[in-house]
Amino acid sequence: MTRELSVEGIAYGGDYNPEQWPEEVWAEDVRLMREAGVNMVSVNIFAWALLEPREGEYDFSRLDRILALLHENDIAADLATPTAAPPAWFFRAHPEALPVDRDGRGLSYGSRQTFCPSSPAYREAALRITGELARRYADHPAVVMWHIHNEYGCHNAECHCDESAAAFRRWLRAKYDDDLAALNDAWGTTFWSQWYYDWDEIIPPRPTGAVPNPTHQLDWRRFCSDALLSLYEAEREVLQEAAPATPATTNFMVMYNFDALDYWRWAPKLDLVSNDHYLQSADPESQIDVALSGDLVRSLAGGPWLLMEHSTGAVNWQPVNRAKGPGELRRNALAHVARGADGIAYFQWRAAKAGAEQWHSAMLPHAGTDSQIWRDVVRLGADLRALAEVRGSVGTAEVAVVWDWDARWAMELPSQPSAELRFQDLVRAWYEPLWRAGVAVDFVRPDADLSAYRVVLAPSLYLVDDEGAANLVSFAAGGGTLAVGFHSGAVDENCHVRLGGYPGAFREALGVRTDELFPLLPGETVGLSGGGTGALWSERVRLAGAEPVESYTTGPLAGAPAVTRNSLGEGTTWYLATQPDPATLAALLDRIRTEAAVEPVRTTPQGVEAALRRGPDADYLFLINHTDRDAEVPVSAHATELLTGRPADGSVAVAAGDVAVVREPRGD
Template sequence: MSTARRLRLPGIAYGGDYNPEQWPEEVWAEDMRLMREAGVTMVSVGIFSWALLEPAEGVHDFSRMDRILDLLHENGIAADLATPTAAPPAWFFKAHPEALPVDRDGRRLWPGSRQTFCPSSPAYRSAALRIAGVLAERYAAHPAVAMWHVHNEYGCHNAACYCDTSAAAFRTWLRARYDDDLDALNHAWGTTFWSQWYYAWDQILPPRATGAVPNPTHQLDWRRFCSDELLSLCTAERDVLRRAAPDIPATTNLMVLRTFDALDYWRWAPELDILSNDHYLMSDDPEAEIDIALSGDLMRSLAGGPWFLMEHSTGAVNWQPVNRAKRPGEMRRNALAHVARGADGIAFFQWRAAKAGAEQWHSAMLPHSGTDSHVWRDVVQLGTDLKALAEVRDSTVPAQVAIVWDWDARWALELPSQPSGELRYQDLVRDWYTPLWRAGVAVDFVRPGDPGLDRYKLVLVPSLYLVTEAAAANLVRFTEHGGTLAVGFHSGMVDENGHVRLGGYPGAFRDVLGVLTDELFPLLPGETTGLAGEVPPGATAELWSERVRPAGAQAVASYADGPLAGHPAVTRHQHGSGTAWYLATRPDPDTLAALLDRIRREADVTPQHRAPAGIEVALRRGSEADYLFLIDHTGDGAEVPVPSGETELLTGKPVTGSVTVPAGGVAVVRRPHRATADTLGEDTEPTRPPR
């Protein structure tokens, strides 16, 4: 969070989206009473209120918002006041039908939901900045307003528009990227292939539906443009708000989710005072707790410190094929897991469950069944928990390991016509993240060109298909100066334009890894190959293989069968003062865990605290104490050794040699810095309490 404009609320903020306009005004008093009972300290308001705030162009009605904000302030609840620009009203589209988006097949989409606008529309931009400005001028000095909420979930439903207005904006973006040099664009896009050479800028269109595979660099630049176009809307609204209220922080809710990849959040992060995230569990994910941790670590890394969970759910969502409710204790466990990963604010969508509209079956803090419900009791308990954890605010998460994450590489990897259509960037990253999570090893995420890699002992590169020369040199430098680097298959293959690096694979990383691959052998779905060598018995691999020839590296494991039998699958290479590992395949989970355990041990990376399997461990470091989070995902609970003289914050009880993690529950131990030097002996085994 920015130190110049920070959220001036004590402790960990708690609340959710508040939509009182959906309810009769006599309900509002009950809302205030129940919010106080639950410990709510801040709510987001006005997110989808444009049609009510501006019932006709240039005609404003703020009477309802005035009463809402006054009521919140009277009850000691802060407002995260939103610009309502994610849902333009019907009158806008009646006046400006050209602002409606067009899909890649050329179909014009119609109003009737949210985010049905073209991001490049001048009419939309003008109307959005106008309502943002009027809102800011009216409420900049209102005592309830603690934060600006810009828009809502940029790109969730309109990440790309293919209309002629967008085409013109795309060409303007391209001219800036290529310094108005059309020859440079033709070279970057490789347009001599399939007679795609451009002789004039106005010949260039968005990558609309076509008869065969579109040009990959054309598609990649389009993804970059779409992210930047939405970012320009966000920063334009932010600037309007800052002019009216320079000291109030501005945020927008990002979506670091398995299902969303439209925006390059490394480019967005520096533009926001507070980074916020919306995170929802996927019902088909059997270990969704890992996704919570991964997204939280990525958000903290984007923020460079604490961040804000703007939305998650108390129970079921409304937008998956099957929307399951959360199990008893799961909501509380999820929320505190986000805090463990750096969240200084916890909020839900939404406060009161809607009885009408598209999200009427989405869970809420106050469910349809009211206060006589498990959800409500859990909401009240969570408010008590967060109050007990107030001192955790502003603490950081120390990490010795970094995982490289790059949106350009993700977009490029998942374009059509790869050697395997089964490659999924986030799956590959999660493969490598999971063993570290299970071991209780803290992880930061970094860009490949991050200049501060020397603060880590180990840098992991699960997948980096696309990498610039400068970023690749940065990773090589880290290794030469004594770091440990581990690189996954199909990395370093192409430059920023998607051009294959010639001379053998893995392209930019051949020298540092000490290997040379001359041919790729991706595996068919369901096909596996055996591994032999310094790996567990029965080790296998799937998805990918390649014919590797050592060029200085030593083979750690080789393919045991198939056309590559005897060829290296995992290698280790001394480079400069450091060590570089190459995994030329996707080992089974147990084998990958064993390899990563060996790699981190050789790099002298240790877990934050020892705990039994199934107990998630995370640590936040404050100015006076560390905060050890222990989260049980087994449903059994555990007894975890912890030095005496410390305090478990959720219960307030002193620790006498160990702490009990309740079944399916959470313990948070305050460890004064005088105690951080204490270590557990290798012969100390944490135990589970009897069931």
């Protein structure tokens, strides 16, 4: 069954927590929501303690009134199951459900997500409250979507208690078909006398005297992601039974500092993929992370998605929480729409005056309506109404970047050749030049269908299974262009080194062979023959059919190839055996995509972001000016700038710090 969100145009709103305020405030809330153009809010996310004050005793009177008020004011509800924050009475009755950290310390309740994901008592209580909600509100006219839990794994991605250990063993027995010898082989347990003779000998990777087994750690990460996914699926089943036509989501956290869940496994389980995204105050060009995140979420969704949370201004959980600059609220939100978001929402509607997030910004700030944030929120509501026709349109990328959570987890385990490698840093380094050039990008799994792309980039694919490697190689041999970054293809799905020389699974396809790695020290660089430098990594590459494009000019590998190009079947492969400086990397990627006949969506002045969504009859060109200079961008004839409604026949002006969205009729 196809389940769609029954909200007209672009959904707009945020987390609404009226239980934090006296009831007389609610009427003002909905009045201001209507003024701002809000048409959907998420409710009930952290209300478990109020709905079920004692086990099995329920009070839905407050939620009844909230939903009725929203419906009376034509504001839809994304109704949450409140299972991210069990009440204190639950933990007093079930202290065994509290999580245990890696060092064996039991954690206490008193915040959110203070439960063990494998706790039977928690699962039972969570499904009970979910069932009560489902039966009561399945046919409520305000409810247009179920919001299951909140930010799974944000604070309890791992629990090392004995119940988790038992669940881990059950997961392993299922994965290895109850064959302990197969597990021993996959984990390489002959090393350091780690052989297991009984399933009960296996425990989570707790602190030990030396480095834990890498495959043990990798399977643990996989298990933890699946343990939380099983909770989502259990709640989803309860909701679907009661309301089979109502879509359900849970908010992902595709942003820089979160890597706990394998969202490729999660995304197919959601009716609508949604995401939370917050800027890093220390990032001077955080707009690039907004774009990368949006492209990744769109790729997970396979089309449009919902931005469930971001901030109007400062957050409260970074060392320094920076307010947004002039126009940044609007640019951020519309950049997410440009990358496929059909809904824009914030945490939260009204800024809290108490609690752990009292210094987190909101749509209605502490200062009230006489504030810049409020004026920006109202203006954004008008912008989103003007963009209603954009809903449902899709992206048009011919370049794909390989993203894999297994590869990320494995590469960042201890005892690697270099502890300086960070998966997302490497991916962003390759993504950034494409963003600056206005080249559309999708993200893909190694085993994805690649037939829609001309170029596939694998900046960091340390771990890859045989199927994924063969898929990427086949893409190139069939006429595509494949570019691979250093330390890729090194190990299989069990973290076993692929023997015979590096880069392992891609060695023959790339036409190179490396026999020894020379990672660079922090701050160390090597010269490159094109005049640039390489950082982080170098290796002794020997040509085995490829041609050199760049060579090292300094260091112990002077004269050896650093960047190579190879013909493979009908296509081309590239290997980057170092991390080139930004200008050199940009030039290389420009050459790679130009040779493959990949053009930017639009050529724009420096600092003007361009992204394209394609509708049935028109293209929608988003132009976001991140500079302090006005810009002029060519557009097609008979175009219209949607935010102003003005014709843009042949060109459009984008003021400094401003945004333009241009409808270009197909065929012009």
